[in-house]
Amino acid sequence: MFNDRIYNFSAGPSMLPLPVLEQAAAELTNYRGSGMSVMEMSHRSKIYLSIFEETKADLKRILNVPETHEVLFMQGGAWLQFAAVPMNLMGAAGKADYAVTGNFSKLAMKEAQKYGQVTIAASSEDRNHTYIPPQEALSVSPDASYFYYCANNTIYGTEWQYVPETNGVPLVCDMSSNIMSKPIDISKYGLIFAGVQKNMAPAGMAVVIIDKKLAGKEFPFTPTMLSYQKMIDTDSMHNTPPCYTIYMLGLVLKWIDSQGGLTAMEKLKKERAGILYSFLDESKLFKSCADKDARSDMNVTFRTGDDALDDKFAKEAAKAGFENLKGHRAVGGMRASIYNAMPVEGVIKLVEFMKKFEMENK
Amino acid sequence: MFNDRIYNFSAGPSMLPLPVLEQAAAELTNYRGSGMSVMEMSHRSKIYLSIFEETKADLKRILNVPETHEVLFMQGGAWLQFAAVPMNLMGAAGKADYAVTGNFSKLAMKEAQKYGQVTIAASSEDRNHTYIPPQEALSVSPDASYFYYCANNTIYGTEWQYVPETNGVPLVCDMSSNIMSKPIDISKYGLIFAGVQKNMAPAGMAVVIIDKKLAGKEFPFTPTMLSYQKMIDTDSMHNTPPCYTIYMLGLVLKWIDSQGGLTAMEKLKKERAGILYSFLDESKLFKSCADKDARSDMNVTFRTGDDALDDKFAKEAAKAGFENLKGHRAVGGMRASIYNAMPVEGVIKLVEFMKKFEMENK
Numbered sequence: 001m002f003n004d005r006i007y008n009f010s011a012g013p014s015m016l017p018l019p020v021l022e023q024a025a026a027e028l029t030n031y032r033g034s035g036m037s038v039m040e041m042s043h044r045s046k047i048y049l050s051i052f053e054e055t056k057a058d059l060k061r062i063l064n065v066p067e068t069h070e071v072l073f074m075q076g077g078a079w080l081q082f083a084a085v086p087m088n089l090m091g092a093a094g095k096a097d098y099a100v101t102g103n104f105s106k107l108a109m110k111e112a113q114k115y116g117q118v119t120i121a122a123s124s125e126d127r128n129h130t131y132i133p134p135q136e137a138l139s140v141s142p143d144a145s146y147f148y149y150c151a152n153n154t155i156y157g158t159e160w161q162y163v164p165e166t167n168g169v170p171l172v173c174d175m176s177s178n179i180m181s182k183p184i185d186i187s188k189y190g191l192i193f194a195g196v197q198k199n200m201a202p203a204g205m206a207v208v209i210i211d212k213k214l215a216g217k218e219f220p221f222t223p224t225m226l227s228y229q230k231m232i233d234t235d236s237m238h239n240t241p242p243c244y245t246i247y248m249l250g251l252v253l254k255w256i257d258s259q260g261g262l263t264a265m266e267k268l269k270k271e272r273a274g275i276l277y278s279f280l281d282e283s284k285l286f287k288s289c290a291d292k293d294a295r296s297d298m299n300v301t302f303r304t305g306d307d308a309l310d311d312k313f314a315k316e317a318a319k320a321g322f323e324n325l326k327g328h329r330a331v332g333g334m335r336a337s338i339y340n341a342m343p344v345e346g347v348i349k350l351v352e353f354m355k356k357f358e359m360e361n362k
Numbered sequence: 363m364f365n366d367r368i369y370n371f372s373a374g375p376s377m378l379p380l381p382v383l384e385q386a387a388a389e390l391t392n393y394r395g396s397g398m399s400v401m402e403m404s405h406r407s408k409i410y411l412s413i414f415e416e417t418k419a420d421l422k423r424i425l426n427v428p429e430t431h432e433v434l435f436m437q438g439g440a441w442l443q444f445a446a447v448p449m450n451l452m453g454a455a456g457k458a459d460y461a462v463t464g465n466f467s468k469l470a471m472k473e474a475q476k477y478g479q480v481t482i483a484a485s486s487e488d489r490n491h492t493y494i495p496p497q498e499a500l501s502v503s504p505d506a507s508y509f510y511y512c513a514n515n516t517i518y519g520t521e522w523q524y525v526p527e528t529n530g531v532p533l534v535c536d537m538s539s540n541i542m543s544k545p546i547d548i549s550k551y552g553l554i555f556a557g558v559q560k561n562m563a564p565a566g567m568a569v570v571i572i573d574k575k576l577a578g579k580e581f582p583f584t585p586t587m588l589s590y591q592k593m594i595d596t597d598s599m600h601n602t603p604p605c606y607t608i609y610m611l612g613l614v615l616k617w618i619d620s621q622g623g624l625t626a627m628e629k630l631k632k633e634r635a636g637i638l639y640s641f642l643d644e645s646k647l648f649k650s651c652a653d654k655d656a657r658s659d660m661n662v663t664f665r666t667g668d669d670a671l672d673d674k675f676a677k678e679a680a681k682a683g684f685e686n687l688k689g690h691r692a693v694g695g696m697r698a699s700i701y702n703a704m705p706v707e708g709v710i711k712l713v714e715f716m717k718k719f720e721m722e723n724k
């Protein structure tokens with residue numbers, strides 16, 4: 001499969017399935033006989049709308065989005081959603097709960113403080129975000145506008161293994177780094193958002209899935225483009241959407257279908273992560289960073305305990321064709337991001353390389 | 363040049379130069395031996411940063427951006443800038459002047475009303491935006507935070523032929539549909555923004571050029587991602603930027619260079635528009651919509667005066683390979699958008715087709 005391509009363990013933007021890239025390349029100057037690139041199509045033309053509608057329908061079907069919810073395509077990445085969420089939802093009660101289990105939930109929490117009273121409902125900061133607080137440790141305010149958490153902590157390599165029970169308080173979740181990796185029960189969520197650049201498409205968009213009854217309560221100073229109600233009313237086309245990114249998402253969704261849907265994605269992610277964690281648990285040199293019961297299947301963090309050796313590893317790995325294994329600058333060590341598009345073979349070869357490195361450096 | 367490609371007169375997203383699309387296609391699965399698509403690169407990797415820096419440097423050089431100004435890449439299109447501009451700049455004096463010469467300046471004006479006191483400094487609404495008010499008709503408030511106008515009115519086919527004199531009040535301009543079509547004196551502007559999907563790249567980004575001394579005065583409730591100061595401080599990388607769109611912009615800039623830069627773009631746009639307007643001025647069937655001294659070189663609006671005939675024309679034109687000539691739904695008639703990537707040949711062939719249609723329908 002790989003030929004001249006490398007194994008790219010980047011946390012995002014990250015690998016896309018090769019057949020998707022090949023199809024995009026083949027259609028780039030002339031989309032299926034239209035005489036145009038998708039990049040050149042008017043977003044209101046019939047031909048583009050058919051791409052848009054099919055992509056949205058595929059997304060709804062694959063994620064099993066119920067009728068109560070709407071799918072939105074918005075710009076600005078997950079970061080702009082850190083503001084959009086409180087600008088739309090905070091007004092209901094003026095306060096919200098945030099579970100802080102990593103860098104991005106902390107940043108989202110700080111952004112929300114601009115718009116209302118924010119309570120830290122749980123935090124894993126005491127042990128450098130190496131674990132996920134259990135349900136009984138969550139302090140859920142029954143009168144909050146919403147309860148917010150980040151399902152997978154890309155930087156720290158932890159992942160929530162359960163869906164928080166909030167007893168009716170709308171649940172808001174940043175799924176940027178694990179959406180599309182397994183089936184989820186959308187009906188449990190008031191709002192899900194995800195930057196697309198990990199498991200869905202090239203960077204430049206966020207997918208928002210919102211329970212329609214939560215929309216329409218934005219602050220008067222909320223920009224029109226950030227109003228969920230306006231986006232629902234205009235089917236994400238209040239202005240020109242990021243058309244090509246949506247097309248790429250469509251190709252990725254077709255690829256997910258071809259692989260067997262989210263059930264297959266879940267099986268594959270368990271296989272990939274299992275290979276890597278099994279090795280880490282046996283290794284005398286490499287140690288997994290996250291608590292066993294909180295480990296992420298998407299981002300595997302590990303270290304040798306020696307910064308210079310970590311550095312040497314990342315550099316030698318890159319030379320051998322395993323790119324972007326250096327950990328995030330906030331935590332150091334190493335991180336292997338193994339999203340949907342990473343073939344199992346890539347993880348097997350990485351482990352082979354790690355074994356070799358361990359032999360040479362003991 | 364065209365082979366299997368059509369002439370696409372879409373107002374945006376619109377044509378991109380074929381050599382740009384061909385290069386993008388060739389590099390799509392493996393960018394210059396890196397083993398990755400640009401779509402898959404970490405935005406903080408050396409290889410991607412070299413693309414980013416080169417694109418930004420080319421943009422600054424081609425537009426002759428002075429040291430006082432910074433170039434930002436932001437998401438959300440021009441529409442999100444309608445909010446970002448007042449959220450960042452309105453605070454200085456709490457009021458701003460807007461020249462309303464079309465649909466988008468009117469929408470920008472309405473969005474700004476959320477954030478301060480807005481005065482209509484000029485309007486062409488009395489004659490359905492078929493003209494541009496002269497300098498002496500502009501009512502400039504000397505104590506306004508800024509003066510806002512839209513340089514080219516895509517829907518109505520008018521274009522400002524002069525730069526408003528505001529006597530020191532910062533000038534803010536939406537150049538979405540005529541940026542890169544001619545040299546401009548950036549130093550006259552406090553802020554320029556432009557959605558990229560007409561003359562620069564595929565949809566999904568806005569380029570902002572800001573006099574740095576205007577930044578840093580945003581309202582406390584301005585989303586971090588919309589803070590010009592934050593974007594300046596982080597070199598447009600506070601979060602993952604729309605990496606691939608920036609890469610495409612880079613290819614378009616190289617193409618502009620290869621054609622002779624903005625002087626060549628200006629010569630070509632005059633040639634294209636000249637051919638079309640000369641024909642319209644002679645035609646017994648087709649009439650140009652805009653006043654002669656306000657005509658846009660980017661969007662040429664015309665009509666027969668008979669809605670059914672307009673419709674027939676647009677349909678027959680599409681069949682003949684001239685796509686997207688139907689006027690905007692707000693005004694009807696026809697519109698030929700002839701941005702940088704439209705070859706002169708495309709306009710010559712369109713005029714031939716119009717002459718034939720005129721013969722057949724007199």
